[in-house]
Amino acid sequence: MRSLWRTPKGRTLEGPLLRDIALVCLAVGVVGLSYGAVAVTSGFAWWFPVLMGVLVLAASSEFLFVGIIAAGGSPIAALLAGLLVNARHLPFGLAVPDVLGRGRRGALGAHLMNDETVVFALAQDEPERKRAAYWLCGLGILVCWPVGAALGALLGSVVRDTGALGLDAMFPAVILALTLPALKDRPLRRTALSGAALALTVTPFLPAGLPVLLALAALPLFAAETKKEARQ
Amino acid sequence: MSAAVPLPPTLAAMLALAAGTFLLRLSGPALRARITLPERAGKLLEVSAVLLLAALAATSALTEDHVFTGPARPLGVLTGGVFAWRRAPFLVVVLAAAGTTALLRLAGVR
Known part of the structure; x- marks a missing residue:
């Protein structure tokens, strides 16, 4: 080998x-x-x-x-x-x-x-x-x-x-x-922080594991943030 | 918690978790071999990986059994994060996190 x-x-x-x-x-x-x-x-x-x-x-x-x-x-x-x-x-x-x-x-x-x-x-x-x-x-x-x-x-x-x-x-x-290291990118950082905040908010109510997956709901925010960044 | 864990069902669940996790790991590359992803979709997948990791870091640092852990653990993780931000080696990050949490607990902070 x-x-x-x-x-x-x-x-x-x-x-x-x-x-x-x-x-x-x-x-x-x-x-x-x-x-x-x-x-x-x-x-x-x-x-x-x-x-x-x-x-x-x-x-x-x-x-x-x-x-x-x-x-x-x-x-x-x-x-x-x-x-x-x-x-x-x-x-x-x-x-x-x-x-x-x-x-x-x-x-x-x-x-x-x-x-x-x-x-x-x-x-x-x-x-x-x-x-x-x-x-x-x-x-x-x-x-x-x-x-x-x-x-x-x-x-x-x-x-x-x-x-x-x-x-x-x-x-x-x-x-x-x-x-x-990935969070140095501003749109990515904002998206990730929103996703993490969302996961924390639902943690008291959902079974363990689900809150982390629900963070993916912040994904559309990335497209919006990238556009905003491009405009500036 | 020192009572012995009921073994056969727990062992079976563990083996099922191992098998299921392996299938989850296999399915990504298998799917990708069949379909070619546009570049944009590839970028979004990278973003989702970062999203999942950030949410995992936040929930495991701040919560335990659906409630806030108390300040000792998140402050330790934060200290580790500051070391990581300053590009300290991983081992230093991990030991700084545990050390801070241990010292806080020694001082009576939960």
């Missing part, structure tokens, strides 16, 4: 990009730590968050799943909420460049699709670099997320009050950091 992180000219991915990918994977591992700890203190066996980490490989849905079960919700409700949150992978799959490959490799490529890998792939300019960044980040997360969860499960069985460590602030911080 051709090395994933070499371009046809034999040039490797440059240092800064490799470092960014490594740091994101490390951060995902640290968030995995909080996930494993939360799961174990909620009454799950240590292997459950680890296995779910490998098989589902989508942080927010796993947090939600564990949270709903821990709050006494039914497994069906946890399943539906998880699927709802992961529904964003469909638009992701439409937006992600052609990096997945075919056949069995394509299936693994699809499994590696997540918030981080999509952002890294979109941010590169050449197709080969998009592919290398996507796969390197994806495989790194496939390792770091479950390993982090296992370490967190260990931590959770020792430390009772994981909230005191502030671990719950990690996941939103990672998502925010991933979204910030």
